[in-house]
Amino acid sequence: MIELVDVVKRFNDFTAVDRVSLKIDKGEKIVIIGPSGSGKTTLLRMINFLETIDSGRMFLEGREAGYRRDKKGRLVMEKQDVICGLRSEIGMVFQHFHLFPHMTALQNVMEGPVTVKKQPREEARRIALDLLGKVGLLDKKDTYPAFLSGGQKQRVAIARALAMKPMLMLFDEPTSALDPELVGEVFTAIKQLAEEGMTMVIVTHQMGFAREMADRVIFMDEGRFILQGNPGDVFSHSMDNARVKAFLQKVL
Amino acid sequence: MEVGTKRPGVLKGALGLCFFLLLVPAAALAQPDPYEILASATREANSGNIGAALKAYLKVPAPEPGEDGGAFVRSRMEAAKICFSTAEYKNSASLCEEILSLYPENLEARNLMKQVTVAQTPKWVRFLKDMGTYFPTLLRASGMTILLVLITMAVSPVAGLFIALARISRIRSISWFFWCYIWVFRGTPLLLQLFFIYYGLPPLGITLSPFTAAVLGLGLNYSAYLAEIIRGAIESIDAGQMEAAKSLGMTYWQAMRRIIVPQTYKRLVPPVGNEFIALIKDTALVSTIAMVELMRAADQIFNTTFNIFILMQAAMIYLAMTSIFTVSFRKLEDRLGVYENR
Numbered sequence: 225m226i227e228l229v230d231v232v233k234r235f236n237d238f239t240a241v242d243r244v245s246l247k248i249d250k251g252e253k254i255v256i257i258g259p260s261g262s263g264k265t266t267l268l269r270m271i272n273f274l275e276t277i278d279s280g281r282m283f284l285e286g287r288e289a290g291y292r293r294d295k296k297g298r299l300v301m302e303k304q305d306v307i308c309g310l311r312s313e314i315g316m317v318f319q320h321f322h323l324f325p326h327m328t329a330l331q332n333v334m335e336g337p338v339t340v341k342k343q344p345r346e347e348a349r350r351i352a353l354d355l356l357g358k359v360g361l362l363d364k365k366d367t368y369p370a371f372l373s374g375g376q377k378q379r380v381a382i383a384r385a386l387a388m389k390p391m392l393m394l395f396d397e398p399t400s401a402l403d404p405e406l407v408g409e410v411f412t413a414i415k416q417l418a419e420e421g422m423t424m425v426i427v428t429h430q431m432g433f434a435r436e437m438a439d440r441v442i443f444m445d446e447g448r449f450i451l452q453g454n455p456g457d458v459f460s461h462s463m464d465n466a467r468v469k470a471f472l473q474k475v476l
Numbered sequence: 477m478e479v480g481t482k483r484p485g486v487l488k489g490a491l492g493l494c495f496f497l498l499l500v501p502a503a504a505l506a507q508p509d510p511y512e513i514l515a516s517a518t519r520e521a522n523s524g525n526i527g528a529a530l531k532a533y534l535k536v537p538a539p540e541p542g543e544d545g546g547a548f549v550r551s552r553m554e555a556a557k558i559c560f561s562t563a564e565y566k567n568s569a570s571l572c573e574e575i576l577s578l579y580p581e582n583l584e585a586r587n588l589m590k591q592v593t594v595a596q597t598p599k600w601v602r603f604l605k606d607m608g609t610y611f612p613t614l615l616r617a618s619g620m621t622i623l624l625v626l627i628t629m630a631v632s633p634v635a636g637l638f639i640a641l642a643r644i645s646r647i648r649s650i651s652w653f654f655w656c657y658i659w660v661f662r663g664t665p666l667l668l669q670l671f672f673i674y675y676g677l678p679p680l681g682i683t684l685s686p687f688t689a690a691v692l693g694l695g696l697n698y699s700a701y702l703a704e705i706i707r708g709a710i711e712s713i714d715a716g717q718m719e720a721a722k723s724l725g726m727t728y729w730q731a732m733r734r735i736i737v738p739q740t741y742k743r744l745v746p747p748v749g750n751e752f753i754a755l756i757k758d759t760a761l762v763s764t765i766a767m768v769e770l771m772r773a774a775d776q777i778f779n780t781t782f783n784i785f786i787l788m789q790a791a792m793i794y795l796a797m798t799s800i801f802t803v804s805f806r807k808l809e810d811r812l813g814v815y816e817n818r
Binding site: 272274304305308309311312313314315316318320322323324325326327335336339340341368369370371381384385388 | 722730
């Protein structure tokens with residue numbers, strides 16, 4: 225469905241993502257793990273065009289997407305309306321939720337469809353209520369984010385992304401900012417989504433979660449994929465690779 | 477008005493009165509021409525010899541019944557005026573009374589009597605009376621102050637928002653142009669800008685009414701200030717908000733309009749409230765370009781009455797206006813912050 229070929233992202237002289245290729249198939253659940261600063265989040269943000277790639281190519285449904293070459297042959301991002309169209313197909317959930325604080329939970333979920341898709345308010349409202357019900361927060365629909373717990377906020381954020389009916393969901397460390405006892409409720413929501421067949425890429429430090437639901441686990445370090453495969457293989461072979469071993473010993 | 481006396485204050489009317497008493501019988505005997513005495517006294521007065529003039533005036537005898545009293549009235553009147561000018565109100569009054577006892581209808585004497593009465597009432601009584609007299613004038617003038625404040629308050633936040641957005645625009649030339657605009661209007665005195673617009677533009681062929689010039693000056697100046705405040709507020713919103721909006725597929729302007737700018741409202745209230753309070757006071761500057769507003773009215777009345785209470789009254793009106801603002805901005809801030817958990 226989405227394919228990245230040899231993508232590179234540099235911040236000044238630091239290479240965050242170093243010639244990485246990734247093909248995401250429909251319905252696939254990919255979990256990316258790795259130490260902080262390894263480029264996981266940057267990779268995720270590149271998929272959503274929140275970071276511009278410096279070189280490489282991106283394909284959507286087999287067609288090159290998001291970038292073109294200017295007269296001098298340099299890679300430039302497409303015009304805003306093209307990018308916005310692509311982004312609206314991809315949902316993103318952030319580590320720090322980024323809910324809109326001046327809107328209630330319901331308004332947060334309705335905002336995308338109403339503003340971007342110009343959906344009629346009534347229809348958007350129906351869909352939003354449905355999604356809030358799905359993440360178990362119907363009773364919080366009129367609550368402002370500041371009055372929600374971290375877990376509740378993240379579930380609203382998931383509903384907000386889902387309201388756009390994306391074909392792909394990106395989760396950027398969705399539980400890292402949560403108190404341990406709140407992690408479960410967010411995982412339950414993500415797992416439920418996975419069971420419905422949603423394609424997703426998840427960056428996380430929760431190994432149990434990776435093992436439980438990933439079709440493919442990718443271990444990333446210093447901007448490269450060090451190891452990838454199904455969870456069983458990656459975790460059983462992890463001891464062969466010194467870097468993976470060191471990382472897993474730290475987080476497990 | 478009581479100006480500094482030009483001769484020693486000892487030579488008062490008492491002395492003058494003695495002369496007067498002594499001279500009456502003598503004058504009656506000698507029968508000198510009263511008009512000649514008057515003329516010589518006037519000469520003394522014209523040459524600046526106030527003391528001598530006063531003595532001379534008092535030499536003019538009172539007319540016998542049926543006689544012409546013109547010289548007598550004139551001389552007593554002039555003497556009364558001299559006494560009034562040297563703050564010898566009692567003598568001035570008694571001279572007037574002298575005239576009025578013979579000619580009760582004499583307008584000049586009556587008027588001077590009135591002035592003597594006013595001059596003899598204590599200052600603070602007069603000042604308090606003035607407050608009642610001039611307060612409606614001040615209130616009417618405040619109407620213009622309020623109008624200027626309201627227009628500037630309506631225009632400058634809107635203009636300020638657009639200038640702020642232009643400043644953070646990635647299009648260099650637009651950003652630079654408004655940087656210059658802010659640089660000029662924030663970096664020079666409002667007074668100078670008002671002068672420039674009102675007095676400086678006519679030679680270039682642009683003549684504006686004082687009102688237009690005042691609105692333009694205040695609007696341009698306050699838009700520049702508010703633009704910087706609004707820019708600061710926009711830039712203080714967490715970058716994650718823009719990213720979250722973009723991740724939903726919003727364009728930059730959709731994100732600004734729906735997500736970023738609405739979040740600045742609450743943060744904007746304290747600094748913008750501050751600016752608007754400063755604005756109320758800054759409207760006083762337009763009094764320099766022929767606008768009649770509260771400050772100008774107060775200044776005009778003060779210049780005719782020298783009544784400090786008028787200035788205090790104007791201060792009270794300004795304070796009342798700023799107090800209303802302070803309270804309502806506090807309320808507005810609380811209302812805009814309902815979504816915050818505090």
